[in-house]
Amino acid sequence: MAGWTVGKKVLATALGMGATGGAGLYVALDESVKADLTLHPPKLPWSHKGPIDSFDHASIRRGYQVYKQVCAACHSLKYIPYRHFVDVFMTEDEAKEEAAEIMVRDGPNDIGEMFDRPGKLTDYLPMPFPNSAAAAYANNGAVPPDLSLMVLARHGGEDYLYHLLNGYCDPPEGVELGEGQHFNPYFPGGAIGMAPPLYTDIIEYEDGTPATQSQLAKDVITFLSWTAMPEHDERKKFGMKAMLVLIPFTALCYYKKRQYWSLLKSGKYVYNPKKY
Amino acid sequence: MYKASRFSPLASVIRHTVITLPTPVNISTWWNFGSLLGVCLATQIFSGLVLSLHFTAHTDLSFYVVIQSFGDVYYNWWFRALHANGASFFFIGLYLHIARGMYYSSYVFKEVWSVGVVILLLVMASAFLGYVLPWGQMSFWGATVITSLFSALPIIGSDVVIWLWGGFSVDNATLTRFFGIHFLLPFTVAGLAGLHLFFLHDQGSSNPLGVSSDFNKVVFHHYYVLKDLVGVCFFVGPLLGLVYFYPWLLGDPENFIEGNPLVTPHHIQPEWYFLFAYAILRAVPNKLGGVVALAAAVLILFYMPFSPKTSIKGLSFYPWGKVLFFSLIGVFILLTWAGSKPVEEPYVVVSQVLSFLYFFYFLLIGPLTRIQDKLL
Numbered sequence: 263m264a265g266w267t268v269g270k271k272v273l274a275t276a277l278g279m280g281a282t283g284g285a286g287l288y289v290a291l292d293e294s295v296k297a298d299l300t301l302h303p304p305k306l307p308w309s310h311k312g313p314i315d316s317f318d319h320a321s322i323r324r325g326y327q328v329y330k331q332v333c334a335a336c337h338s339l340k341y342i343p344y345r346h347f348v349d350v351f352m353t354e355d356e357a358k359e360e361a362a363e364i365m366v367r368d369g370p371n372d373i374g375e376m377f378d379r380p381g382k383l384t385d386y387l388p389m390p391f392p393n394s395a396a397a398a399y400a401n402n403g404a405v406p407p408d409l410s411l412m413v414l415a416r417h418g419g420e421d422y423l424y425h426l427l428n429g430y431c432d433p434p435e436g437v438e439l440g441e442g443q444h445f446n447p448y449f450p451g452g453a454i455g456m457a458p459p460l461y462t463d464i465i466e467y468e469d470g471t472p473a474t475q476s477q478l479a480k481d482v483i484t485f486l487s488w489t490a491m492p493e494h495d496e497r498k499k500f501g502m503k504a505m506l507v508l509i510p511f512t513a514l515c516y517y518k519k520r521q522y523w524s525l526l527k528s529g530k531y532v533y534n535p536k537k538y
Numbered sequence: 539m540y541k542a543s544r545f546s547p548l549a550s551v552i553r554h555t556v557i558t559l560p561t562p563v564n565i566s567t568w569w570n571f572g573s574l575l576g577v578c579l580a581t582q583i584f585s586g587l588v589l590s591l592h593f594t595a596h597t598d599l600s601f602y603v604v605i606q607s608f609g610d611v612y613y614n615w616w617f618r619a620l621h622a623n624g625a626s627f628f629f630i631g632l633y634l635h636i637a638r639g640m641y642y643s644s645y646v647f648k649e650v651w652s653v654g655v656v657i658l659l660l661v662m663a664s665a666f667l668g669y670v671l672p673w674g675q676m677s678f679w680g681a682t683v684i685t686s687l688f689s690a691l692p693i694i695g696s697d698v699v700i701w702l703w704g705g706f707s708v709d710n711a712t713l714t715r716f717f718g719i720h721f722l723l724p725f726t727v728a729g730l731a732g733l734h735l736f737f738l739h740d741q742g743s744s745n746p747l748g749v750s751s752d753f754n755k756v757v758f759h760h761y762y763v764l765k766d767l768v769g770v771c772f773f774v775g776p777l778l779g780l781v782y783f784y785p786w787l788l789g790d791p792e793n794f795i796e797g798n799p800l801v802t803p804h805h806i807q808p809e810w811y812f813l814f815a816y817a818i819l820r821a822v823p824n825k826l827g828g829v830v831a832l833a834a835a836v837l838i839l840f841y842m843p844f845s846p847k848t849s850i851k852g853l854s855f856y857p858w859g860k861v862l863f864f865s866l867i868g869v870f871i872l873l874t875w876a877g878s879k880p881v882e883e884p885y886v887v888v889s890q891v892l893s894f895l896y897f898f899y900f901l902l903i904g905p906l907t908r909i910q911d912k913l914l
Contacts, residue, residue, distance in 0.1 A: 313783040341605050407795075411605065414786060415794035450804070490794075493608055493615040500616070501782025508778065512771035519764040526563060526756065 301447040303418045303425040310487065311420075314502060316495045317488055323351035324467050325485025328478050331465045333409065336401060336456075338389045341410035342489050345383040350488065357383055364388050402442035404455030413483070413490040420483050422448060427479040430458040555739065559758040562743055562751035568642070569743065570769035571635040577770055578628040579731065583724050585621040586668075589614070593671070595717035597710045600673040601796045619785035620777075625665050626788050627777050629811035632658060633870075636839070641863055642852040644744055645842035649737040655839045657730050660723055662812070662836070667720035669809065673713065676790045678797030679806045681708045681716070687819075690826040707799065748851030805880060813877030814870055818896065820881055821889040831893065838900050846904035849911045859907050866899040 266274070310317045326347070329339070344361035348354045361381035366388075369376035381388075390406075391397040397405045416422050426448045433445035433452070443453040460478045467473050488494065592611050594603045607614040636658070638644065645651040670681045685702050689695040704711025745751045780787060788810060792803045808816055818835045822828040853859040873892045879885040 341602070341609075346609055411794040415791050417791050419791075491608075497615060497619075497782055497785070501778070504778050504782060508771065508775055512768070512775060515764065515768045515771050519768045522760050522764055526761070 300450050300452075301425075301429070303421040303448055306421050306424060308420050308484075308487075310484070310494065314498060316498065318484060319351050320469065321481045321484040322488045324469065324471060324477075325481035325483070325488075326351060327467065328460075328465060328482040329409070329485055332459055332478075333482065334387070334390060336390055336397070336406040337409045338391075338406075339387040339410050339489060340389060340408050341386070343384060343386045344381065346492060348383070350492075354383075361385055402455055406456070409486055409489065411490045413487045415490075420487055423483050423486065424479050426454075427458075427460055427483075428475060555735065555758075556763065557757070557759040559739065560742065560755035561758050561762055562745040563754050563756050563761075564745050564747065564751070565743055565762075566746050567769070568634070568638040568746075570766060571631050571638060573766040574769055574773050575628070575631045575635060576731065577773070578624060578631055579724065579728060581624045582621060582628060583728070585617045585624060586721070586724065588617045589621055590721060593717075595671065595714045597673060597713055597797070600671060600713065604672045615785075616781065619781040621668075622789060623777055623780045623785065625668070626780075626809070626811065627773065628661065629665070631773070632661065633811075637867065640842065642744060642746060642748065642854075643848065645845075646847070646851065647738065647741055647744070648843040650734060650741075651843050652840065653730055653734045653737060655836075657727055657734060658839070659836065660727050660730070664720055664723040664727070665809070665811070667716045667723070670713065670716045671720065672793060673797045674793030675795045675797055675801070675803050676793040676806070678708060678799065679803055680808055681712060683806055684808075685712070687825075687829045687832070690829045692826070744851065746852070746854065748854065807878055810874060810878075813875075814873040814896075815877075817873045817877035817889045818893045820877075821886070821893040835896065838897065841900060845900070846908050848907045853907070856907050856910050858910065859903060862899055862903055862906060866896070869895045869899070 309315060309321070329337075344357050347357040347360065352360065361383055364381040364385070365378045366381050366385050367376055368379050371377055391400060394405050413419050413423065418425075426446060429448045430444060430446050433439055437445065437452060439445060439453050443455060444457055445452055446454045460475050460482075462475045462478075463473050464478065465473055471477060491497075592603065592607045592614060594600060604618070607618070636654075639651065639654070666680075666684060670677045685699060685708060688702060689699045691698055700706065702712070703709070704715060742751070742755075790807070790809070807813065815832050815835050819828045819832040822831045848856070850856075853863055869892050873889070873896060876885055876889045876892060
């Protein structure tokens with residue numbers, strides 16, 4: 263190899279890369295045609311997905327309405343207090359009014375009794391069932407999971423959830439479903455305990471947006487993205503500021519480094535053999 | 539600083555370490571990773587300390603406290619993302635630093651190399667313990683899988699596992715002790731890093747040519763202070779890019795589900811930096827054999843200082859040695875990929891072949907370079 267010409271080395275490198283690429287292509291093609299029982303969700307152009315895109319807060323507000331009127335019957339949001347709504351998609355007064363709609367067990371009072379009171383900003387969204395056993399009993403043995411972190415807790419995130427909500431269809435030939443189960447190709451295994459939860463005009467949006475099935479799904483998932491990542495907008499805003507400082511600082515450091523090193527880098531060694 | 543160092547021992551140490559330290563003029567960017575790892579360690583200790591202020595190590599509370607802190611503790615999301623992604627960058631730096639050491643035969647500095655391998659082991663332990671703390675599904679099941687490996691030890695195995703767990707399964711006792719040890723280990727690593735530098739500065743850094751550089755050294759400041767600063771900027775840039783824009787890109791979604799001993803995840807796998815060792819562990823069909831192979835995959839680095847010495851230090855002038863080295867890099871990357879796959883065909887056979895090739899490098903590199911020495 264030491265005696266190879268440049269052309270030979272280039273040819274050997276190209277052959278090596280070609281062989282590696284060919285092997286990789288073969289494996290990828292082979293894998294792609296193998297039977298996979300779960301349908302992978304295609305990517306969607308979510309409005310908050312880009313590095314400098316914030317949440318659509320109007321969509322979060324509509325999504326909360328979908329959650330409250332459709333999902334909250336079975337799914338909890340146990341990590342979300344009402345005070346988090348303030349200045350995100352509700353004013354403080356609206357959030358207080360929202361919290362006051364629920365009754366919360368509190369106490370003990372001065373005479374040692376527990377009592378029910380209207381909710382406050384500091385309270386968390388109510389649980390639909392007192393415990394997981396009650397949730398399973400009411401849902402054919404399947405416990406509806408908490409949705410606070412669902413966007414982060416599933417491969418595919420928003421894309422998976424959107425396609426799950428909209429992807430219900432009849433089971434293919436030969437697929438047997440248990441009683442109370444439904445077929446969804448996006449759900450691992452195909453058999454899901456949840457019935458299709460959304461359909462057009464299941465609710466009426468307070469802002470007048472047409473409540474089509476895809477709109478409902480998009481809004482509730484934007485809301486769930488916010489519950490999973492409440493720091494999202496602030497994080498990206500900080501990121502932009504950080505890059506505005508870091509990039510020029512890096513360029514400056516690089517310049518100064520090259521400047522200090524220029525004397526050494528431009529040095530030469532010269533061998534002057536002794537003349538006898 | 540120059541005047542003060544005449545009187546203050548601390549200032550004198552700092553001066554001799556980072557200001558007037560004679561450093562070879564020709565060390566390349568691969569020599570930046572030492573300082574970068576120091577920056578990573580400092581970052582992890584700082585962010586970890588802040589996170590520990592709001593953390594509760596209890597099975598009923600850990601997951602809740604970590605999630606709640608996102609919304610309730612100012613900028614805790616930043617510290618958590620920095621700590622999680624900082625761990626990944628720590629391992630990127632570690633693997634590149636070790637690769638530099640293997641390529642340029644830095645292991646001839648036996649003490650430096652040995653302390654370095656101990657640091658690697660402690661950092662790996664610390665990363666494993668830290669991943670358990672949020673008590674997600676992958677935290678719990680990863681802890682269960684890895685601690686259960688100790689049951690493969692003959693005679694004492696099952697007792698060791700119960701002792702490690704602090705009970706009959708991974709539970710609260712395990713979590714609390716993991717938190718304590720995870721808090722302690724980085725300070726031990728910091729001390730060892732100081733020892734690592736001490737041994738290094740006894741002899742001075744090597745250089746890419748592999749020859750003595752005693753006749754051509756420059757002072758560390760400003761040359762390498764600035765070069766290391768540029769390295770830090772190029773390293774921290776992508777780290778902050780991940781923290782701010784894609785904080786969970788390298789993470790596992792399963793860890794956003796609270797740990798449940800009654801529900802096993804479909805694919806239990808560690809973070810990406812342990813996947814190569816995970817692939818080697820699963821490649822051996824025997825439990826004890828797998829554990830031995832897992833340990834050997836890292837401990838084999840202790841063998842490097844005792845491998846046959848070559849006429850020229852490093853692989854720069856050994857073409858077939860270079861081919862073998864870069865093949866090892868490819869094998870390492872492929873092992874990482876294989877570790878993320880389920881234990882099914884063809885991944886089982888692929889993992890076994892790659893594991894063999896991984897160990898084959900260490901067996902072959904010495905004889906291969908000796909053959910070239912004899913031929914020339």
